[in-house]
Amino acid sequence: MALRRTAEERRSEIVSAALRLADALGPDRLTTEVIAAEVGVSQPAIFRHFRTKQAIWLAVADNVADRMTAAWDDVLDRPSGPVERIGELVSAQLRLIEATPAIPAILFSRELHVENEGLRARFLELVGRFHQTIAGEVRRAQGEGEMTGDIDPNDIAFLLIGLVQGLALRWSLSRRRFGLEAEGARLLAVQLTLLGQSAAAGTGKDRS
């Protein structure tokens, strides 16, 4: 018999086992059986702590949401300029994905897209919050003349998020054959240069 733990401890053991295994096996091969084996209890023990398997996924989503939110807040607490912060937000996001590689897989999973409406809603909200955060910094950058003011901040944010998501999909399709953050940093630099150029041209600085 497995050692007896408090319910609190077991719940978090189950969530982190689920995240680890969702990466190793793919989100849709994640069965209550393999989670139980990883945690070291019997399969039915899982259902002491989560009424259904979907509930495990919702707890996983909450865990990811908490860590993302913390990373964003961390960037926003720094006393840096808006363009710099946009770069840091994107980098933080890529680092988080690299550290928890199950995340893109979950975004692409049947669980999210078909089985578990609540899971989809949670990730949609999370993506929306990321968009708002970026768009806010873009607005500040435009106000300070560090980024072209001709374009709707929301569209700029969509382009930057598209960069992250396109990268994540390519990373995923390629079986992670390149470094996500390094590749992202290069593309991000390109995009930020493009976004800064006309602002610089307009104010006369940084012209070559």
Add this chain to the structure above:
Amino acid sequence: MALRRTAEERRSEIVSAALRLADALGPDRLTTEVIAAEVGVSQPAIFRHFRTKQAIWLAVADNVADRMTAAWDDVLDRPSGPVERIGELVSAQLRLIEATPAIPAILFSRELHVENEGLRARFLELVGRFHQTIAGEVRRAQGEGEMTGDIDPNDIAFLLIGLVQGLALRWSLSRRRFGLEAEGARLLAVQLTLLGQSAAAGTGKDRS
């Protein structure tokens, strides 16, 4: 008993039923049972025409690849300038996705990512060909001074594909609550303007 068809006809009926149902039910709810029902034959009849279920997916991939390739060739046959053609390539891609909405879902499916290595390889190759096509036009645009020459054409192509893929994911997560081609056209215009600006600045044309 279902009407007897030639094997050729049945195969293509099965492929198009699979594409239709992959959209309606989600790619991973696609069972041989529901395909058979849609086509109007018994479930085991499917296995007359495809040795395994994975083989159905490979045929689906070939079908999609053929239609994409045709659409790209169609754009490349027109006597238009490279920047215009880049726009048309992206639009064609978005139209194709909108007309066959199972495509992003398949890209995000367990089938592709976990079960069916051949399927993943086929889509990876397809994405690679799209990238090459775009990068080629970018190179021409740079040669003709219509696009900034400072940036690696491959990176520009990655940004443009990121735009498409990010859009497709957002479309998918949002349950297709916006028009893919219209939204894409707006973002594309933004990105193409950014890419054209410094070229224009360098040659002195189109300066405001």
Add this chain to the structure above:
DNA sequence: TTAGTTAGTTATTGCACAATCACCAAGGGA
């Protein structure tokens, strides 16, 4: 007309998996 080929059929198998049931033991208040 008949024989061979091939598109079908019904019945069945075997597996993977979520979920439930009935029962058991650890261990901290009273």
Add this chain to the structure above:
DNA sequence: TCCCTTGGTGATTGTGCAATAACTAACTAA
């Protein structure tokens, strides 16, 4: 010390699904 809450267990059930087996009937070419 007793007991009762709670975290565990093994056995089992029901379902969904791909795939196979054994058989049948429709076309086609000689």
